[in-house]
Amino acid sequence: MTTVTVEARELTRIYGGREAVRDVSFTLNKGEVLGFLGPNGAGKSTSMKMLTGNLAPSKGSVKICGIDMIENPKEAKALIGYLPEQPPLYRELTVDEFLAIAARLHRVSGSHVKKAVRIAKERCGLTEMGSRLIENLSKGYQQRVGIAQAIIHNPMVVILDEPTVGLDPIQIRDIRNLIKELGGEHSVILSTHILPEVEMVCDRVQIIHKGQMVFNGSIDILKQQRHGNRLLVGLSRAPANDELLKIPGITSVETLPSGLLRVRHDGSDAPAEQLVQAAVNQNWGLYQINPDQTSLEEVFVQLTFQEQAA
């Protein structure tokens, strides 16, 4: 069963004549984790602000579970949990006090506030921090309080703007697990510029560049682009490149500055195995062979670059 939770249509935002975001449209289904990628200043945060009703779009509409954000902001906002780029925290309050306020403002009924606070603290690993002042917490813990604040009312849609900034590696892993877990029952929109993070937690990716969507699709498509038909081969007594081209399936060979060879193949006839066989037979001195992965960064650069060229 798929239920549409977020529907954005032709979102456009103009700042003083300049289009910060142009015609961004997408839908998100229940249980999906959507990664929002883009270089600095691409319009990620602006899009998120529009999705959460913090900023009025110049054109277009946002619907949360079918409720229009512009016509019915209160009902739509009740379904969203939002962590902005800067976690909004009242530093003079304790974690418990702040979360209780967050719960009450998000319509958690009086008798459930305590329970909601306890669950949110557990999920974000804040159980022991309840009576500490937010001011005295480290950046990572403040970030967690920000996330706890966004999920306290069990919203249908959780929108997190760069949630793992300032966390240590262990905390990042915890938060990623939390996001995956949230993805099970809620929809999550996650903005980030950390690419492996997207690969790890997201089902779908959107890449936004200069205010426009340049890629929108499943994470698998990105991964495919990443694992191209290439091998990286190290030979201590390398023959002429023509020798290598004789091996069936290999289409091109290129010598890299590091002395390694980048071998492209057409993906048929297990070329890696054939190459190893040939290297052994002809005593080329094979010392390294591994698939040449385009880093996600490269894919990203390609995608954003294509847009510029177009």
Add this chain to the structure above:
Amino acid sequence: MIFNITRKELKSLFSSPMGWVVLALLQFVFGTFFLNGIEQYFQTMSGAIRPEQRIGVTEFVGGNIFGIASFVMLFAVPLLSMRLISDERRQQTLTFLFSAPLSLTEIVVGKFLGLVTFLSIVIFFLAAMMSTLNFWAEIDFGYIAANVIGLWLLVASFSSLGLYVSSLTQQPIVAGIISFIALFALLLLDNFMAGDPTGTMSYLSLMRHFEPFSRGLLDTRDVAYFLLFIVTFLTLTVRRLDADRLRG
């Protein structure tokens, strides 16, 4: 929902020393003037022999202390109101309120009520202090009530203006100074316009509308003036926050 915002505001006020210090200092100032007032009452009245020179203790002490209170609030309210929105803007916590299922009116009215509730505590103590005179004299509760209502309306008007100014800037200090100057000008407008007491400008003066209350007179025209003043500035604040959403 409005109540939740109010509660949040009060919690912030009392979770820092600010709230307590302001309460204690105000109480100290009013207490001192109260004692002085009583002492002066005995001195003045022992010299006043003819009946028409004599005035009641309520009016003598009350007139003094409520007059002082209106002046002291001129300093206290901008000090408390300056942080209301500007600080949230600076700390980026305004997003937290904007993303919650609340209308802008609820946010603004909630914040306003939070501050007014806090100031009501001050006024309540002031009224309680005046009422203690009842132990040894028969005091005029009607007079006290009129003064309390007048002072409360005056303070609420101060708060609404302070709230509006606070929504204009990111710097609490700037908001504080501007609110103070604006209130000072509004309060003393009829002094500047003394030559033309019926003019429109002097009619806008807050002091002119507070003065009947301090005589013990409850005039609906003055009540209406204060209520309109409050509603105007609260509406302006809502409009200002809405502009944030529209213009970014």
